[in-house]
Amino acid sequence: MxxxxxxxxxxxxxxxxxxxxxxxxxxxxxxxxxFTEIGAGIQLAPNATRVLRRLGLLDAVAARATRPSRLSFRTWSDGGEICHYALGREAEGAFGGPYLQVHRADLHQAMAAAVPPESVRxxxxxxxxxxxxxxxxxxxxxxxxxxxxxxxxxxxxxxxxxxxxxxxxxxLFSGTAAYRALLPAGEVAGLGLPEYAIWLGPGRHFVHYWVRRGELLNVVGVIGTQAAQESWTARAEPGEHLRAFDGWDPRVRDILGRTGTVLRHGIHTRAPxxxxxxxxxxxxxxxxxxxxxxxxxxxxxxxxxxxxxxxxxxxxxxxxxxxxxxxxxxxxxxxxxxxxxxxxxxxxxxxLPDGPEARARNARLVAQAAENEFGPHAGAWGIxxxxxxxxxxxxxxxxxxxxxxxxxxxxxxx
Missing domain, CATH: 3.50.50.60 (FAD/NAD(P)-binding domain)
Structure with missing residues (x-):
């Protein structure tokens, strides 16, 4: 064949x-x-890492990855924790594969190295x-x-x-764009950050987690917008990302204020x-x-x-x-x-905007945490x-x- x-x-x-x-x-x-180093952080849930094991690549990828122990949902204005979900050993035991956070280039390099050069054009x-x-x-x-x-x-x-x-x-443009950046661990030392968090706010959310064994903090700020270029290399205007998260918890602002190059990526999808x-x-x-x-x-x-x-x-x-x-x-x-x-x-x-809708969402997240320790993202992990x-x-x-x-x-x- x-x-x-x-x-x-x-x-x-x-x-x-x-x-x-x-x-x-x-x-x-x-x-x-x-092949070049492009992109930033990527998350590999157990359904992905089970495939990497099947391909003989899990050990090589895991050696360059971070294994978060939990995911924390936070409110945008004061950083109060809404709820948290288990990852780490609990998820690996339940789903048969670890939850990894990795630099996309590290994943790509491990995969490319497994393909014979003579097979690549x-x-x-x-x-x-x-x-x-x-x-x-x-x-x-x-x-x-x-x-x-x-x-x-x-x-x-x-x-x-x-x-x-x-x-x-x-x-199809999704109506959202992402600000992306990577920060060396030393740049954010002392901020008291949770290891993996999603901060929820009106019309936007903010995500951070560690890659490369904790050497780099991957930062993603997602906003609703009417238009944005679909590009992994387009740069945000100076200060644009800070203005987008004006008034947010000081820790979010501190992270954004310490970023160097910030890329702005329009998120696109395809119709089913x-x-x-x-x-x-x-x-x-x-x-x-x-x-x-x-x-x-x-x-x-x-x-x-x-x-x-x-x-x-x-x-x-x-x-x-x-x-x-x-x-x-x-x-x-x-x-x-x-x-x-x-x-x-x-x-x-x-x-969702602040008010009854956001409160109802937060209550759902808390209820999900009580019913399922792995939270709303885990629906696909065990399939x-x-x-x-x-x-x-x-x-x-x-x-x-x-x-x-x-x-x-x-x-x-x-």
């Missing part, structure tokens, strides 16, 4: 590694000329995807045609492959699809289900996609690929779409993507149909 994976982000690397575990020959195609821009009954192919900007038995498009929230497969479908695959081509990760990050599940869902994709292709022959991709989508689409929706609701809940009964239920929910025999719905060669 031969596969081409388009995009070498977290989802694409996970797909390449998962497919290689099945014995598949993989070519990983990435438009960037080199950097500086290669894909301009089209095509297929017939026997093979799939990608066309590069230089006019080269790369052929395989299947193509996995993991080309991110701005996925071109998604449009080639299903027509014009732009990324009725299917992710056509014939021998499928979407994976953000190209299929980009979501707001308010349940810290974007990377986790891409990792689970990759693991299930590999599982569905175990023992498959090239002629079995369309059926195998149908099984992959039927096992993943409903679950990922559910997480998309719940993440969006979490963001709305975080930004076993390899439970066949669950997969069967997802298949009914997703109702994925095969393309017609006339091939009219299939992408055309470029």
């Amino acid at each position: 031969r596969a081409i994976v388009v995009g070498a982000g977290i989802g694409g690397l996970a797909a390449a590694l998962s497919l290689r575990r099945t014995g598949c020959e993989v070519t990983l195609v990435e438009q960037a000329p080199r 950097l500086n290669t821009v894909v301009v089209g995807i095509g297929q017939d009954d026997k093979s799939a192919r990608v066309t590069t900007v230089g006019g080269e045609h790369l052929e395989a038995d299947l193509v996995v498009a993991a080309d991110g929230v701005r996925s071109s492959a998604r449009q080639w497969l299903f027509g014009v479908d732009e990324a 699809l009725a299917r992710w695959n056509i014939g021998r081509v499928t979407l994976l990760g953000d190209s299929a289900h980009a979501m707001v990050p308010f349940q810290a599940q974007g990377a986790a869902q891409a990792l689970v996609d990759a693991a299930v994709l590999g599982d569905c292709l175990v023992g498959a022959a090239p002629s079995d690929v369309p059926d195998a991709l149908d099984r992959y989508v039927s096992r993943r689409l409903a679950a990922a779409t559910k997480v998309q929706a719940s993440s969006a609701r979490a963001g709305e809940d975080y930004h 076993d993507a390899f439970d066949e009964q669950q997969a069967s239920q997802d298949a009914v929910t997703a109702a994925v149909e095969r393309p017609g025999d006339d091939g009219g719905a299939r992408p055309k060669p470029v």
